[in-house]
Amino acid sequence: MEKLESVAQFARLLEENRRFFLLKHSLTCPISQAAFEEYESFANDYGEIDYYYLxxxxxxxxxxxxxxxxxxxxxxxxxxxxxxxxxxxxxxxWKITAETLAKAVESEI
Incomplete structure (x- = not known):
């Protein structure tokens, strides 16, 4: 997983990658922390796509x-x-789970 911080980084990413996930994450929200953990776990288990977050x-x-x-x-x-x-x-x-992420990837293959 790679952290994005600028519009320029994101623009380069769009040009370079065909398919990738991005997670918008709040540093202060417990729901966001739970989603981040699900996202990170999924990224570690499902390596066929690139993962980014901000x-x-x-x-x-x-x-x-x-x-x-x-x-x-x-x-x-x-x-x-x-x-x-x-x-x-x-x-x-709460809709961000390893299961929903997997279904999203599978539906776009």
Whole structure:
């Protein structure tokens, strides 16, 4: 998993990767911490895709950019699957589990 902090990093990622997950994570929310643990566990078990995250408090311009560019209302925590520079799937809060992440990946194969 790699941490993203800027719009420029994200733009390069879109250009370079066909498919990847991004987790918007709050550093102060217990629900976000639970989602981060699920995401991290899934990333460790399912290595066929790249995984990134951002800390909303540290990367607010990036978080806002993603919401505005892809018309996905900002929520935190929020997992987003990008495929060919588009949002293929997203979920928030308690819906971020290893099971839902696996289903999202499988539906986009």
């Amino acid at each position: 800390a909303v408090q540290e990367a607010r311009p990036l978080s806002d950019h993603i919401a505005e560019t892809f018309h996905v209302k900002h929520e935190s925590p929020q997992a987003i699957l990008f495929n060919q520079e588009n949002v293929a799937w997203h979920a928030s809060h």
